[in-house]
Amino acid sequence: MDTFRTRNHSIFLAAAACLLGVFPRTAAAAPAESCVECHKDEKFRVQNKKIYDYYQEWKGSAHDLAGLSCTACHKGDPAKAGKDAAHVGIVPQSDPASPFHYKNIPATCGGCHQPVLERFAKSRHFAQLESTGLGPNCITCHGALNARVYATTIVERACSNCHNAKSKNHPEVIGQAQEILARLNHANGYRKGLKFYYKSVKKPGAMAKVDKAYTDTIDFWHEFDFKKLGPRSQDLLAELKKLYLEAHKAEAGKADGR
Numbered sequence: 001m002d003t004f005r006t007r008n009h010s011i012f013l014a015a016a017a018c019l020l021g022v023f024p025r026t027a028a029a030a031p032a033e034s035c036v037e038c039h040k041d042e043k044f045r046v047q048n049k050k051i052y053d054y055y056q057e058w059k060g061s062a063h064d065l066a067g068l069s070c071t072a073c074h075k076g077d078p079a080k081a082g083k084d085a086a087h088v089g090i091v092p093q094s095d096p097a098s099p100f101h102y103k104n105i106p107a108t109c110g111g112c113h114q115p116v117l118e119r120f121a122k123s124r125h126f127a128q129l130e131s132t133g134l135g136p137n138c139i140t141c142h143g144a145l146n147a148r149v150y151a152t153t154i155v156e157r158a159c160s161n162c163h164n165a166k167s168k169n170h171p172e173v174i175g176q177a178q179e180i181l182a183r184l185n186h187a188n189g190y191r192k193g194l195k196f197y198y199k200s201v202k203k204p205g206a207m208a209k210v211d212k213a214y215t216d217t218i219d220f221w222h223e224f225d226f227k228k229l230g231p232r233s234q235d236l237l238a239e240l241k242k243l244y245l246e247a248h249k250a251e252a253g254k255a256d257g258r
């Protein structure tokens with residue numbers, strides 16, 4: 001319950017920040033951010049490929065589409081046109097004070113994705129990240145400037161690099177993750193079906209319960225406690241399937257009555 005509220009709260013903060021002009025992309029008459037204006041320059045394609053690539057990755061990302069520009073993550077002063085003035089406060093990633101130093105990444109991303117961070121902070125992954133630096137952080141799995149969920153390809157993309165027969169680091173979690181993710185994806189399919197149905201019968205409010213059940217489980221995933229997540233993912237799938245079948249029956253009943 002609590003975690004869901006915090007999530008809405010952080011999205012609300014992001015929205016409020018948009019209104020205040022922190023993310024000028026969404027405000028109709030706001031001036032362009034100097035970061036974007038300069039970093040998008042085609043000259044970097046030859047002069048500084050890394051800078052060019054970072055911009056291209058961010059463009060069209062979920063964060064870009066949500067109106068979050070460079071400063072939402074990097075800070076700096078977007079009102080200044082000159083590089084040094086705009087970069088004020090920005091330190092290289094290798095600096096332990098950088099919000100993107102590998103150990104600081106969960107806190108940086110978790111500033112907005114709070115319910116995920118709360119769960120992640122309880123995981124073996126987080127403990128290992130803190131102690132040995134060998135556990136994954138958010139961008140190991142999601143990517144950085146174009147963060148994505150990769151629901152169906154994440155195991156090959158991320159997990160199996162660390163969990164395999166050679167590393168002897170819990171290779172069994174691969175099969176377990178595949179089973180759990182298959183259930184979550186299946187449940188998400190029912191969720192999409194229900195969204196369509198509730199919209200068609202003009203009861204979009206009924207989705208709140210479905211979305212909460214799903215989101216809470218995805219948040220919980222980040223604790224990487226598969227002993228609990230196994231049964232929990234089964235319960236979620238059963239619950240959404242039941243709702244979906246009920247909706248299907250109601251729809252069929254209506255068609256018969258016509």
Ligand code: HEC
Pocket residue numbers: 034035036038039048051070071074075076077078080081082083086087090091092093
């Ligand atoms: C006038 C051009 C210009 C502007 C404005 C600008 N940058 Fe940069 N930025 C660069 C260049 C060029 C680099 C490559 C490193 C260098 O030359 O200092 C860079 C590097 C960076 C880096 C890598 C860290 C580093 O210091 O190497 C980050 C992060 C960054 N910029 C973010 C921003 C943000 C956020 C803004 C807006 C608040 C911004 N930049 C505004 C040109 C610019």
Ligand code: HEC
Pocket residue numbers: 035036039050051054055058063068069070071072073074091092093094100139144145147
């Ligand atoms: C959702 C947060 C987020 C947003 C928005 C974002 N970045 Fe980043 N950025 C990151 C992360 C995380 C890294 C570290 C990437 C890595 O480790 O591969 C990074 C790294 C960089 C670097 C290299 C830093 C270094 O010290 O070498 C540059 C340059 C950069 N970003 C520029 C930008 C620009 C320009 C924008 C806007 C067009 C932007 N970023 C928007 C999260 C973000």
Ligand code: HEC
Pocket residue numbers: 011014062063066068072073108109110111112113138139142143144147148149
């Ligand atoms: C300033 C707030 C903010 C920060 C910081 C931030 N995000 Fe996001 N993120 C959002 C918003 C807003 C969305 C879009 C709405 C949603 O899905 O909740 C989003 C969406 C996402 C998604 C879903 C993408 C999709 O395709 O559905 C992922 C994954 C994600 N962020 C990961 C990250 C990671 C990793 C970082 C740190 C590098 C990060 N975020 C930092 C606000 C933020």
Ligand code: HEC
Pocket residue numbers: 105106107109110113116117120125136137138139140141142149150151154158181184185215218221222
């Ligand atoms: C070991 C890999 C891994 C790490 C580390 C990780 N995630 Fe995830 N995350 C996933 C997977 C897998 C999913 C999607 C599960 C699904 O949808 O089937 C996901 C889903 C998400 C979503 C989408 C939630 C939604 O409602 O659809 C967000 C946002 C997110 N993660 C943010 C983060 C943030 C922020 C961090 C760091 C604090 C993080 N993740 C760390 C693997 C990871």
Ligand code: HEC
Pocket residue numbers: 124125128134135136140141154155158159160161162163169170173177224225226
């Ligand atoms: C950067 C390396 C790395 C990546 C990537 C990674 N893990 Fe891990 N994982 C670890 C480490 C290190 C541990 C802690 C092992 C220990 O303490 O015995 C761990 C532990 C776990 C555990 C707990 C095992 C137990 O029984 O205690 C699970 C479950 C897990 N990982 C699942 C995943 C999944 C699923 C993915 C991909 C979405 C993933 N991991 C990606 C390094 C990684």
